[in-house]
Amino acid sequence: MESAKNGISVICSRLWEIFSNAKLNVINILPRADHAKNNVVIELNNYIRHVCQTHGLTYIDTESRIKLFSNGGIRKNFYFRNNYDDVHLNDAGIVRLGKHLKYLSHL
Numbered sequence: 612m613e614s615a616k617n618g619i620s621v622i623c624s625r626l627w628e629i630f631s632n633a634k635l636n637v638i639n640i641l642p643r644a645d646h647a648k649n650n651v652v653i654e655l656n657n658y659i660r661h662v663c664q665t666h667g668l669t670y671i672d673t674e675s676r677i678k679l680f681s682n683g684g685i686r687k688n689f690y691f692r693n694n695y696d697d698v699h700l701n702d703a704g705i706v707r708l709g710k711h712l713k714y715l716s717h718l
Contacts, residue, residue, distance in 0.1 A: 612651065616658050623659075627666040636669045638708075642686040644697055649684065671715065679711055680704065 626635055639656045643649050656672070663670035673679035680690050680700075690704030691697060700708060 612654065615655060619655065619659055620662050623662045623666050623668060627668060634669065636671050637663050638671045639673055641691075641698075641700070642674060642681040644686050644688060644691075644693075646684065649681075649686075671712070673708070673711065677711075679707060 623637065637659060639659060640652045643652055656674070660670045660672070662668075674681055680687050690700055690707055692699050692701045
């Protein structure tokens with residue numbers, strides 16, 4: 612866990628240094644099909660939120676309030692490439708995320 616947190620911190624810090632004049636958005640880690648893995652994802656997302664606040668990056672949370680890709684702790688598998696790697700979004704998931712990002716850009 613600490614290694615993952617360190618890696619996240621390094622990436623965010625580096626982005627902030629390289630693109631200090633840009634508005635940078637960081638999207639949360641998406642939910643996993645395994646509940647035990649989701650506990651790790653939740654902890655890492657909380658850490659990412661903190662790092663983003665520290666470095667002036669915008670944290671985009673798809674799960675805490677709107678549950679874009681999960682429902683009560685259960686991942687909506689319809690939006691994931693289940694026969695590929697069970698992690699990345701499929702076409703329907705990408706469209707859903709794209710619509711959400713477009714919505715956020717108008718706030």
